[in-house]
Amino acid sequence: MNKRQMLALIGIAVTSFFLAIALPLITPTPLTAQSNVTLLVSAAASLKDALEEIQPIYQQSKPNVSITYNFGASGALQQQIEQGAPADIFISAAIRQVDALEQKGLLVPGTRTNLANNRLVLIVPNNNTAIKSFFNLTDTKVRKIAMGEPRSVPAGQYADQVLKKLGIFDKVKSKLVFGNNVRQVLAAVESGNADAGLVYATDAKISNKVKIIVAADEKYHSAIVYPMAVIKSSKNIPAAKEFVDFLSSNPAKNVLKKYGFIVS
Template sequence: MNKTQITSFLGWVFLSLLITVGCSQITPNPSTTSPSAASTASLTVSAAASLKDAMEQIKPLYNQENPEVELTYNLGSSGALQRQIEQGAPADIFVSAATKQMDALEKQGLLLEGTRQDLLKNQLVLIVPQNSTGVKDFQDLVKPSVKKIALGEPKSVPAGQYAQEVLTSLNVLAQVKPKAVYAKDVRQALNYVESGNTDAGIVYLSDAKISPQVKVVATADETTHKPITYPVAVLKSSNNIDAAKEFVQFLSSDQAKAVFEKQGFTVIVN
């Protein structure tokens, strides 16, 4: 093979390599492409703060059956979450601690029709630090020895609204109000009692059950406040409606029910 032939042969080999590399870049090898990449869904669940522990326990149970769905929780007071949704914050599902906030979103046409349902019920309880002995019931909140009482902010925190209804029903609201330390959500009210910064607090039973630092001394009679109902719905603005519907269905599954009941909620059977 002379010099000209060798040069021509090497040129042909180089051109063949360029074509091969180019084709491999244009047409990906199916075996190296992640099969789940196209099917991955991301869901943002805006949920009442009182659901924090239950939702965190439900997440791995759901992902065992739906590994392709990435769950993100946005927890806070129901009133604050309602305002976020109204202002266009991204969310796929809303779980409120009261019907008031869900009603408001429904009236504005922000819920996906046919997806709203009542999910849970809860109870309102009076709590004190574990070593406290001075408070036995709601009437004791008027005692001079009780200086500070943790309550949710009634305008945005359903637990605070329910507490206000109870205190009004018992004719002690006027005496308790000056002692109130208002919290941004029910978990903050719980924290105030846990830390000893308040002498007592009114929270949900589900919140009281998670803390060994507080004890329940009284449970509010259900006739003294509106029913504590947690509705759930898919939001019309969701970019993953099918996945959102499936997650809402999972919240009524036997696995989720077991978690909710352990946390102190009552599951509503639809």
């Protein structure tokens, strides 16, 4: 190999070396696509309409986040989570269920907050003119009164408290029919299968088949609060925290107000 060939080879080697260093600096690195996340929210049945309306509003700003809801009685949802069922967020219609999960260490610390409040009301089918107060429930013409199952449905727990505080529980207990969630109670009154029912004001608001007779005095039952928190077993804790934060934002609050929830 002569001197000219040797210099040429050295030149090629030097050029290749500098190209190897420079190319990563001048070649744009493709942006990493944001990963898709699916959040499972276990929520009280009374929140169904409001949360379903909130979902597309949230996804406008977070298109990579899919929200799936599991609606039911708060007590049943609590038991599902305790037994290991998947859930990223829990929203209860009462404090007791979230307290139980917190005491068992199943919540992400610092994520618990209150979403909204509600009122308990006595409803009847639109064509009913005989019932004008809670005390009319003792009348012999009233045969069935629908309410939630007190052991698992917060609306049923509140109804139980009201009937006992008013001193009429023993007189009406033989008439009581129980729903597995508050929407079943609403459906029983809408269909005429019950002469009256105790539901949340927000449930009555979405129906054109029932009317509110009276709201229960709040001194007769525990405060109706909807606490929410991120579940510790969630595989998407950062995304779940963001959605919980959004539920406390003005866009979400406006939807909750539209459906009759009380928000601060």
